[in-house]
Amino acid sequence: MAVNPVLVVKVDESTVGVRARLYDDFSEHKIVLNSVLTYWWANDMPPALKFLELLDSVIKRTINEIMPHKTLNLKYDVKANEVLEKASEIEINLVSVAADDVGFKIDGNIISLKGIRNVESDFEDSEYSTSFDKCIETPYIVLKKYLEMEDKK
Structure with missing residues (x-):
């Protein structure tokens, strides 16, 4: 039987932890929300969109550290209280x-984040939902490095 x-x-109030495990091998990374949100706010970036990009990257890196791979397929549904560029709440x-x-x-x-963006007093929630089906490639040079790391274990 294959494992x-x-x-x-x-998810807690200040971090999102991502951990990948295969047999006794594991890798773990945390997204510190206060740090990234402060940066996105200071640079007028849409937090919901930037969080999705960061989550993709953290999942890819975490998995690559225990299981080097060429392609990562991610499927997820997203619900928000506004279009992603303006959302202050998001559920993945x-x-x-x-x-x-x-x-x-x-x-x-399920990853649920609230208060990721300040909203004006006249802000009205409008349900928004979308789905993502991504195929993320690992560049050859990066894959080679992960494979070398794997060989040293």
């Missing part, structure tokens, strides 16, 4: 994660 790798996502439901066609069991697939 599927596991992706664990934990990770549907599936696969590295080179090896599927991950997902533990903690």
